[in-house]
Amino acid sequence: MTITINATFSKVPTATEDGILGMRVLGDSPITRPIHIGLVLDTSGSMEGERIKAVKKTLTVLIDKLVAGDKISVVGFANEARVLLRSHVITADNKAATIDTVNLLDAEGGTNMECGIVGIGSSLGEEMPDAVVLLTDGQVNQGITSAAGLGSLIRSYLQAVPVYTLGYGEDHNAGLLKALASRTQGTYTYVNNELVLPESVGDLLGGLQSEVAKAATILFPQTWVCLELTTVEKPGEYQIGSIIADKPTWIMFKIPAGSRVESEATIQYKDCVSSELYTKSCVFDTSLDILDITEQELRCQTARTLEEIGAMLQQGTFRGAKMKLNVMLDLLNASVSSRRPLVIHMKAQIEEMIEDVKRMEMGTPDRRQITAMAMRTTSLGANYSAQRGVTGGGAVFSSPQQREARTQMVTLYSQEDPAL
Incomplete structure (x- = not known):
């Protein structure tokens, strides 16, 4: 079993501008064990x-x-x-x-x-x-x-x-x-x-x-800002949880202007078979595809947008929800990663939501219809945030x-x- 943690910048921080860093955690070779x-x-x-x-x-x-x-x-x-x-x-x-x-x-x-x-x-x-x-x-x-x-x-x-x-x-x-x-x-x-x-x-x-590690936690400099929707409960720590073989998990960060690029991040995790604790350092890898990083940054933005949309739908703010969805759709379409599979999937789901909100805005939906769409939107946002789940048929x-x-x-x- 091997766990790797690599990172690269889609935008390197300068003395005056923040940078964007994507970190990928990947496990392979699961060992069959009772669950x-x-x-x-x-x-x-x-x-x-x-x-x-x-x-x-x-x-x-x-x-x-x-x-x-x-x-x-x-x-x-x-x-x-x-x-x-x-x-x-x-x-x-x-x-x-x-x-x-x-x-x-x-x-x-x-x-x-x-x-x-x-x-x-x-x-x-x-x-x-x-x-x-x-x-x-x-x-x-x-x-x-x-x-x-x-x-x-x-x-x-x-x-x-x-x-x-x-x-x-x-x-x-x-x-x-x-x-x-x-x-x-x-x-x-x-x-x-x-x-x-x-x-x-x-x-x-x-x-x-196919789980290879449990209770995985990323330790990072406290000056970094984690862009993931899940709350960072302790400064400098982001909990991933399970690591599944052949399934990359991404963590996105904003690196403040003037930060040292070589600042170190590590991952701690528990081996699923031995239950032993391991620590590995993040390796900066310029061979990682920049389009992957921008795609994951869009995932974070989409997750946050969907969480906000879910709350707006519950309040019946259809016009505002439609406007926010259109802004997110424009952002996805304008991205250099617009042809990436995940971005294509997000665009399709947001376009579908825009049509659903339009119908609600023009009609007289009952409370159950509104609640159902709000729950689906909230669930979908949670899936994008956690990078797991099956909401929306995908x-x-x-x-x-x-x-x-x-x-x-x-x-x-x-x-x-x-x-x-």
């Missing part, structure tokens, strides 16, 4: 019917795709938590029984996310999963309800485990789920139809199966193994009765 995935699932009354059925079907397909030695933990939460599977080891002979267990999930009661987080954390003790999926379709209305409070519980019970939040339908708190995912180096996904469930879980499964940030796992999950899910 442990945790799921904390809303089973309140609003999940009754097709939603809980879709969750059970997704779990059935997930269990089918796990291999002998993998582990799964499942906790349902409503008024109280219900631990169905605790560090359950998959074998060739117990998959059917495992599926029978998750099919015991039923939907009734309120939405107490606190008990779900405490339920999985206290049941596992020191045996942390590799990742946790947290799914809800409603507003948290019992126990601790704020992002600060629930985030504190996650840090205490799940430590450095990334949490991937899924918001089902238009009635959940998108801001809360986005904040919980961002703080743990997961991502938030808006589930606007049932196929997004196997897509998201399949993408995560493929990532865990997998531009997925590795080959993630795309394969995602396709297999959706194919099995789409069968009337998933084969076991």
Whole structure:
């Protein structure tokens, strides 16, 4: 397993002008190892019917795709938590029984996310999963309800485990789920139809199966300004989280005028197999394509724009949202990287959004339509920020193994009765 960290400038800082630096982290040669995935699932009354059925079907397909030695933990939460599977080891002979267990999930009661987080954390003790999926379709209305409070519980019970939040339908708190995912180096996904469930879980499964490092953190001079949307909680530190084989992760910085170009940055990470901690220095590499750097700078700008647009849509500020989207589209079209695949993808999505906003501006959309578009926009911005996720039907940030796992999950899910 090899981790490399390289950087170059698209614009070198001078005595009077700021510079732009792109840093690329890349891992290769994953080693096959057992994985442990945790799921904390809303089973309140609003999940009754097709939603809980879709969750059970997704779990059935997930269990089918796990291999002998993998582990799964499942906790349902409503008024109280219900631990169905605790560090359950998959074998060739117990998959059917495992599926029978998750099919015991039923939907009734309120939405107490606190008990779900405490339920999985206290049941596992020191045996942390590799990742946790947290799914809800409603507003948290019992126990601790704020992002600060629930985030504190996650840090205490799940430590450095990334949490991937899924918001089902238009009635959940998108801001809360986005904040919980961002703080743990997961991502938030808006589930606007049932196929997004196997897509998201399949993408995560493929990532865990090809993960080469955990808890990766970039250490950089405090004079640098990180351009990524995710908040830098400690000066001079940016948390990446997982490193997946054959999937580059970029971090963009603004280097203030007058800064020393040779200032050093490093990466710290935990090896997935040995759990040993490693530190590597960033190597300045002028062979990196400048168009890659400008493309990634546009990604950061697009992520920030989409976050702002999501808030504007919730407020019904359609004209302002349309103007801001057009400004971003002009910026993408004018860039030297306008023909790069990611930029082409972003342009297409923004043009689609402009048309959607125009229709809303000219018509009389109801609150659910407005909320749905705002959530999709927020989720898409979170995906661009975290460089992972499947919102909008694309997998531009997925590795080959993630795309394969995602396709297999959706194919099995789409069968009337998933084969076991």
